[in-house]
Amino acid sequence: MENAANDIDSRLAARLRALRADRGLTLEGLAERSGVSRSMISLVERGESSPTASVLDRLAAGLGVTLAALFAEAERADASPVARRADQTTWADPATGYRRRNLSPPGYPSPIELVEVELPPGARVSYDSGNRAAMVEQQVYLLDGTIELTVGEMTHRLSTGDCLAMRLDRPTGFHNPNDRTARYIVALTTDGRPALNAVKR
Template identity: 50%
Template sequence: MRQDAELLDTRLDTRLGTRLAELRAERGWSLGDLAERSGISRSTLSRAERAEISPTASTLNRLCAVYGRTMSRLLSEVEADDEPVPLLRAADQPVWADRASGFVRRSVSPPHPGLRGELVEGRLAAGADIAYDRPPVPGLEQHIWVLEGALEVTAGETAHRLETGDCLRLRVWGPTRFRCAGDAETRYALAVVLP
């Protein structure tokens, strides 16, 4: 079973790398152009496009900001079939993991043409701390509902501590940070609505 999961991760990394290369080519950018726009080194970009590495959540967020996409939209472009289905069974919901940071992301309700919202389940391992230097789309609306554990969300200069059952609503214009604020894993639902 573990080998199957690793094989699926490898396939997803390969499709993600291909899609990142396509997005760059569509704009006629060199790796240097993209490095300048994203603040990510050319070597890291090259290795991600060739699927030699799996990008971290922070790296993907920077690329999404450059390409004007949410992370869910980018991942749905490499995970989804040609036609989105209205009902996604739990077993069919795409899962992506940033193994380096201890972040697991389940796309419960992935982006869909004609809809502005999506629903994500996030899991942060104890001690996990993810910082995003900018939103993928300025003014992105987020509703963060903690299902289990404790979560600290910092938006700009303001830190919010959320306990089980708490919900934080905000529009994201600048840097954000998600930190597991307890001794155990934190699980939360994130509703994302495009402006």
């Protein structure tokens, strides 16, 4: 398990460095755009820190990508359109035990990303990245259990079979109020256009 976690951290480090370089951003520039300190970004890029979901979401927002994109591979022409379960990257938030699995075929060019999430009993995961470099649309479909999903100031209670569509342009929070794990699918898409509320921090 420890080796798997180290491998994920190494892949995440390389992906973050590549995305930052593609956008011509220095460590200071990404720190300004994301609200994450330069020293923390440096640690993540060297694979010396296991960042929380909240920190990763802020980095993704600063880079103009989705959180799922941080765990994805760069697009390539020879990528398979099929993602076998054994090849799907799984990551656990060290702060909450929340687990996410990238379902989409790695490296395959597509505007849609699919992620499966397991939220442990009682867990809360909050994302405060209201300001994003690009607009991201998201839908959440409950496979099993119940979650309370807060978007801005509104909270939606979702049960098995429910689906919520939302734009990631304000703080969001996920809470599992029950004593069993909740499972849900997240579908995300971004077209790269600047978000209406995008500002430099």
